[in-house]
Amino acid sequence: MEIHDSVKAKKTGSVQFPNSWWGRSHRDLNYIHEPFNNPDDVAMWNQLGYTQTRFTGDMYDMRQPEPEWIAPFRELLSMKHFSWSVYRMRPGDVLPNHRDTYSKFREIYNVADPETIRRYVIFLEDWQSGHYLEMNCQVIPPWRAGQGVFWHNDVLHLAANVGKTPRYTLQLTGVME
Numbered sequence: 001m002e003i004h005d006s007v008k009a010k011k012t013g014s015v016q017f018p019n020s021w022w023g024r025s026h027r028d029l030n031y032i033h034e035p036f037n038n039p040d041d042v043a044m045w046n047q048l049g050y051t052q053t054r055f056t057g058d059m060y061d062m063r064q065p066e067p068e069w070i071a072p073f074r075e076l077l078s079m080k081h082f083s084w085s086v087y088r089m090r091p092g093d094v095l096p097n098h099r100d101t102y103s104k105f106r107e108i109y110n111v112a113d114p115e116t117i118r119r120y121v122i123f124l125e126d127w128q129s130g131h132y133l134e135m136n137c138q139v140i141p142p143w144r145a146g147q148g149v150f151w152h153n154d155v156l157h158l159a160a161n162v163g164k165t166p167r168y169t170l171q172l173t174g175v176m177e
């Protein structure tokens with residue numbers, strides 16, 4: 001596994017896992033859709049002219065049983081308060097530029113300094129046409145399964161699926177001290 005931290009105070013970087021040991025297991029989870037957790041952002045997007053009735057994708061997270069293929073990530077990344085969420089964006093799902101608030105994470109683990117929070121987005125399948133991610137207003141080029149990016153705290157990002165197939169990622173959150 002390689003981790004590349006950028007020079008910019010290690011606020012963003014990329015990661016590459018040696019293989020994709022999860023295969024297709026992520027496809028069969030019981031995904032649940034919940035509204036995006038920041039109503040101020042949704043109000044702004046509506047004002048900008050977005051006509052979606054739903055933003056963001058579907059999640060399978062820690063409220064449900066942990067799939068066995070998650071454990072190796074926990075060991076390889078050694079983050080404090082390791083938290084996971086498998087994320088599916090269906091064709092047509094969009095999530096415009098926003099900053100994560102980690103409100104639940106910070107509440108549960110009582111994190112005083114949000115700058116210590118690291119969020120990974122790991123791509124579970126090879127890139128397919130229409131699958132999109134920007135971090136810090138930079139396009140992430142087409143990816144392979146097992147590659148990923150990370151950012152700290154409030155780095156801007158957006159994701160969308162304007163393709164024909166579901167877009168699957170694993171979101172990992174933890175604290176780097």
Ligand SMILES: [Fe+2]
Pocket residue numbers: 098099100157
């Ligand atoms: Fe986000």
